[in-house]
Amino acid sequence: MAKRVGVASIIQETNTFAANRTTMHDFEIQGIWLGADADRKSHGMNIEVAGSLAQLRTHGFDAIPLMRAWAMSGGIFLDNELAKMKALLKEELLTAGKLDGLILNLHGALINESDDHTDAHITEFAREIVGPDVPIVVTHDLHGNPSRRIVAASDALIGFRTYPHIDQGDTGRRAADLMQQLLTNNRRLGTALKKLNMIIPAETMGTSDQPLLQIRELADSLIDNEILDISLFPVQPWIDVAEVGFGITVVHSGNFARANECAEIIRKALWKIHKEFQATLYSVEDAISHAIKGYKGKMQLISQSSDAPSGGSTGDDSRVIASLVNYGSEIVSACTVVDAPAVDKAYSKSIGEEVSVSLGFTIDPRWGKPVAVIAKLLNKGETPVVLTGPAMTGQVVSIGRWVLLESKNKVQILVSESATTTFDPAGYEVAGIDLDKCTIVHVRSPLLFKSGFAGRYGETFSLNLDGPTTPDVKKLNFYKVPRPMIGLDDFAGDLAEVSSD
Numbered sequence: 001m002a003k004r005v006g007v008a009s010i011i012q013e014t015n016t017f018a019a020n021r022t023t024m025h026d027f028e029i030q031g032i033w034l035g036a037d038a039d040r041k042s043h044g045m046n047i048e049v050a051g052s053l054a055q056l057r058t059h060g061f062d063a064i065p066l067m068r069a070w071a072m073s074g075g076i077f078l079d080n081e082l083a084k085m086k087a088l089l090k091e092e093l094l095t096a097g098k099l100d101g102l103i104l105n106l107h108g109a110l111i112n113e114s115d116d117h118t119d120a121h122i123t124e125f126a127r128e129i130v131g132p133d134v135p136i137v138v139t140h141d142l143h144g145n146p147s148r149r150i151v152a153a154s155d156a157l158i159g160f161r162t163y164p165h166i167d168q169g170d171t172g173r174r175a176a177d178l179m180q181q182l183l184t185n186n187r188r189l190g191t192a193l194k195k196l197n198m199i200i201p202a203e204t205m206g207t208s209d210q211p212l213l214q215i216r217e218l219a220d221s222l223i224d225n226e227i228l229d230i231s232l233f234p235v236q237p238w239i240d241v242a243e244v245g246f247g248i249t250v251v252h253s254g255n256f257a258r259a260n261e262c263a264e265i266i267r268k269a270l271w272k273i274h275k276e277f278q279a280t281l282y283s284v285e286d287a288i289s290h291a292i293k294g295y296k297g298k299m300q301l302i303s304q305s306s307d308a309p310s311g312g313s314t315g316d317d318s319r320v321i322a323s324l325v326n327y328g329s330e331i332v333s334a335c336t337v338v339d340a341p342a343v344d345k346a347y348s349k350s351i352g353e354e355v356s357v358s359l360g361f362t363i364d365p366r367w368g369k370p371v372a373v374i375a376k377l378l379n380k381g382e383t384p385v386v387l388t389g390p391a392m393t394g395q396v397v398s399i400g401r402w403v404l405l406e407s408k409n410k411v412q413i414l415v416s417e418s419a420t421t422t423f424d425p426a427g428y429e430v431a432g433i434d435l436d437k438c439t440i441v442h443v444r445s446p447l448l449f450k451s452g453f454a455g456r457y458g459e460t461f462s463l464n465l466d467g468p469t470t471p472d473v474k475k476l477n478f479y480k481v482p483r484p485m486i487g488l489d490d491f492a493g494d495l496a497e498v499s500s501d
């Protein structure tokens, strides 16, 4: 009889500086798929659960889909809402019956009110249900914050190898490969974890660019028959928790000392180049003028990473829109904002009609004031976005109702009830915008957009703005993170001072 391996996926990235709170509704609007639905609905998508299920079958296992719950990044998950999620997982695990193995596809930076390591909590919870002898393999996003607890509760922990992330499915497959090592080859696996107190802007975490590329290559050079996987977790910088930092996990087949040594080699190499993780940032005005001057027929991208829904922010900061619509002359461009009251007001108008709205800061007013815009209604609808780029390909993202407005100076503004995905052009194209005709396109994403927009853009300009996902992390009020912290503190210390095992 084929061995039975369950796969469950609960994914959200939490931002502890975000104004909103995460509830089950945030997962429900994106669809919580239980049992066979998790298999059927994820089929063909570039997401972890689909990769794990397919690869388990390739290895001859009986792959049991348990659940897939995904929400756009957001604020802290409410405790009573997490309890509902755990109840779903428990029910699916009990319904599935006796399992020989379990794969958990988790983000790694999910945080609820009473626990800074919700992914560890979920893994411990699953461990209690399946018992101590059933191997558990966990996958994380590269922005996850792996903890000592999750390493203790699982048999192996791995993460994405890419940023921009394009290997969600592959990561799921790698987890299934490790499960085969555990169940077919009867190897006992473990994970060594080391951290460096370092918080860096997401802009500098590209895995095919320096400085991180050399660290990835070093990690790959250490993999052998005993060291099965090395994952790097530069960690998203917008979580204020005590156990945070650049994480290195090394999955080994019994030689813990060697795994620990590999993690230390990588930590030392990171320490040597820690000053190189600096982002180049522009003011909104400079970015717009550089973008216009440098335009050579391909859209110029202005990245407002300080308000990135993919990093947990609300997407309602309208400062870039204000600068574009008040630019003084025509500027063919596209931008987005979350503003439910404005959608409500404009939705009742007919296409072509003029509408006067106030845009922005309806959810998180800490960073600025709304901008008044008189615009023409170009389009409206409630069609969801279907991701077409290489990240999470095929995934459907609900953005609620939306309207497409155009200012007198040709700024097209996609206003939606929930955040659209500007890391993927589909987040705009759903509204019928022809991006390739734009001089400037506004993205709310630090780096992920570079995969979605590959080949279509000229230059990129990251903005130096404050907000819950600001690239200037010194602007955020951290209380819990250990100090000194590279990225937050200027200090003349040695590696021992910023190492946390």
Ligand SMILES: [Zn+2]
Binding pocket: 141, 142, 143, 144, 165
């Ligand atoms: Zn990520």
